[in-house]
Amino acid sequence: MTKRAIRPADFPFNVMEFGPDKPLPLDGGGTLSPLTIAYETWGTLNPSRTNAVLVCHALTMDQFAAGPNPTNNKPAWWPTVIGPGKAIDTDRYFVICSNVLGGCMGTTGPASLSPDGAPWGLRFPVITIADMVRAQAMLLEALGVDTLFCAIGGSMGGMQVLQWTVDYPDKVFAAIPIATAARHSAQNIAFHEVGRQAVMADPDWREGNYLSQGVRPAKGLAVARMAAHITYVSEAALHRKFGRSLQAREAVSFGFDADFQIESFLRHQGASFVDRFDANSYLYITRAMDYFDLPAAHDGVLSNAFKKSNARFCVVTFSSDWHYPPSDGRTIVRALNAAGAEVSYVEIDSDKGHDAFLLNEPEMFKTLEGFMRAAANARGLA
């Protein structure tokens, strides 16, 4: 484990570096090397090494789940769930969150320099959720963590949690996939494809070589983010928050300015995203999500995927989530039941849509606290 400076150059990240002796095997064939994994930890690993919790992040998040991101001062993205006295109690657990493979917050991705000294760009291999999980497993091994007490995550983080229980069935004691699916729907692939096409339509994308050429496909990436953001919120939440309210004006302008608050909000979402995210990373990570299909990898039968898993599960969905609707969660639960796994299922009544897992949802907090307490008892961590 080393701690060293990564972009921006004057700021320290926790990173683990894997050299040519530790190549990462990839689902698409071949290996990736060298590999850097950026991560954060909170709390202390107990002497018996049984209290590790892996937090898996969503598409555009990073390793700064429980503390602020020092590179851009963005606050932690899950402080309501992780911290002293929270469901993921940093006084009791050793909590790890790493930037995913293909990401852009320190872990090797398309914006990283390849061995030839130039950014990988589109030469970076197309990766899968299983590749991300395999990289996390390498990190955990390097940190001396043999088994996970718990793997938890929402959205793409939930996909990683599921993949952990499938690929490392003896290493996960408890699994909490939230607002996620065992495979990406056609509609979700469609939204991702719109985002990718928006990025690739931007002439500043330069066939993926924008970094070498000193430009960035900011407009295309902003459009991609705007389209995606609509899927993260429910129609009810948009209506409650914005409705048809006008933005700082009394009447419509009869022009193409952002007359409506929802327009202004979306433009802000797009513009602020491009400052913190790499466009090629967006292509690679959305692709990994599109490829995610646990049943396909197990003779078309999802329950086969979980046959060897020894984990106890808590599956959480939100009633107004149309990105990963409750039906996706129930499909996972049915398969877990068929595989004989121990599983609780909670559909939380919320009008906030998919993003609810990141927001103030007391019922989710209570659900996570209760499940974690019971699991800790079962693991002898109480």
Add this chain to the structure above:
Amino acid sequence: MTKRAIRPADFPFNVMEFGPDKPLPLDGGGTLSPLTIAYETWGTLNPSRTNAVLVCHALTMDQFAAGPNPTNNKPAWWPTVIGPGKAIDTDRYFVICSNVLGGCMGTTGPASLSPDGAPWGLRFPVITIADMVRAQAMLLEALGVDTLFCAIGGSMGGMQVLQWTVDYPDKVFAAIPIATAARHSAQNIAFHEVGRQAVMADPDWREGNYLSQGVRPAKGLAVARMAAHITYVSEAALHRKFGRSLQAREAVSFGFDADFQIESFLRHQGASFVDRFDANSYLYITRAMDYFDLPAAHDGVLSNAFKKSNARFCVVTFSSDWHYPPSDGRTIVRALNAAGAEVSYVEIDSDKGHDAFLLNEPEMFKTLEGFMRAAANARGLA
């Protein structure tokens, strides 16, 4: 009424031209002149002039509702509803469909030449649904049609139908708004804004002056169309039609080609759209839809809008339409009831989503036939 050649130069459209003596007043202030309205008719106006049916088209449609578009050989877009023996029976009714104001199939819009000889571009005034309807009223007057037996349309066409009953309460005998809303939701404004931003992000948009500069924002418009198209179909229909099927390959490519059929389908939707639609028209027409808000124009009370209307209504929605969900239709029905209007409401059970109104929906055909027959009896047209 004149018949003359319009772009492409060698093809005849039906057009009505209005000179400086007939300026079109606009909601945004001022007037538009000169004005050309492209239209098609089928059937014959009866001697008492009581059998006219106005068909109002949706965002990306045109006047070729019941016959093929001679400029691009696209088939009629509503042949299942309009024609001999159909619900809108061209043996009985005089059917008119005109390209909307701001459109790009012959009616004056941002791609038309302004009086200074250059395309209007962004100098074209921002228009509203009421402006579109006012232009249609001018066309009907010029055609010698004093009153409408029926106004019918889906989606944006339904908005025009509603506006007709509000602005010309004595001129519409029967109104059939299908899969539409009395005002555009925040989510729908959001999707439109994404589309507009995609167009305007394309450097070939040239601040709206692309026509003078010999280019077109094809990539941006394609992305806009792709995003919009997702909203026109239900998740169930996407799942049934595409699911996660791969496009002409046995396994995923580990690349950014269109691996999935849904990707290939969307790319085709985007690419074929740019050949038939003007990007600035897309901006103006989506803006008109966003501005549509009948309650706001009537002290915030939708039923006030319908107080003077003498029309009988048939409101149609589709169960899986999430673009204009059944709740939007029920809102219209409640307001019509409160205004004392005669109204039938049919929610058709369909998994095809918003586009169902353009597809083979026998229950819709039966609904329209029944309503038209009863209305014809009431009007003495039987």
